Amino acid sequence: MHWIGLSNNRPGVPYPFPVSNIVQGFADMEYPMMANDSHMPDPTIQRFVAEHEIAHTWFPFYMGINEHRYGFMDEGWTTAFENLIGQVDLGEEQAAEFFKQFRVANWVRNPGDETQMPIIIPANVLSGQGLGINEYGKPALAYLGLKDMLGDDLFRKCLHGFMTAELQNIRSP
Numbered sequence: 001m002h003w004i005g006l007s008n009n010r011p012g013v014p015y016p017f018p019v020s021n022i023v024q025g026f027a028d029m030e031y032p033m034m035a036n037d038s039h040m041p042d043p044t045i046q047r048f049v050a051e052h053e054i055a056h057t058w059f060p061f062y063m064g065i066n067e068h069r070y071g072f073m074d075e076g077w078t079t080a081f082e083n084l085i086g087q088v089d090l091g092e093e094q095a096a097e098f099f100k101q102f103r104v105a106n107w108v109r110n111p112g113d114e115t116q117m118p119i120i121i122p123a124n125v126l127s128g129q130g131l132g133i134n135e136y137g138k139p140a141l142a143y144l145g146l147k148d149m150l151g152d153d154l155f156r157k158c159l160h161g162f163m164t165a166e167l168q169n170i171r172s173p
């Protein structure tokens with residue numbers, strides 16, 4: 001089954017703000033209710049980047065995750081959602097190509113070098129390529145692998161269980 005839109009796909013939680021704005025500026029940066037993306041000549045890549053920034057609405061903003069410390073739950077989840085919504089919006093072949101090109105190719109060919117570190121290492125003590133690997137492609141691949149192992153329905157149920165438990169933990173410490 002294919003769900004259109006991040007609210008109905010993954011994470012599958014309604015968009016929590018009244019509006020969203022995407023501007024062609026210069027930063028490729030997300031904010032609550034806004035994405036400031038650089039201009040890209042390829043409209044498909046522009047859309048791909050915009051979907052990534054909008055996916056940040058849930059991780060970290062909605063969840064309140066410390067993005068500087070837990071990058072694997074900020075960029076990692078967002079990159080997984082970017083792939084899942086891309087499969088529906090851009091097509092499975094294009095989504096797979098972008099994932100390989102932008103999220104995997106830069107680190108998968110060097111499995112033994114010093115940039116390969118456990119994902120759990122806090123992002124605020126990493127830098128350079130090791131930081132990027134641990135924040136984007138590697139955790140996203142783990143989340144997508146988990147989805148493949150659990151199946152769509154159980155993955156969705158577990159994701160929502162995690163999100164609900166985390167929100168209760170944040171709101172009732």
Ligand SMILES: [Zn+2]
Pocket residue numbers: 052053056075078
């Ligand atoms: Zn991002």
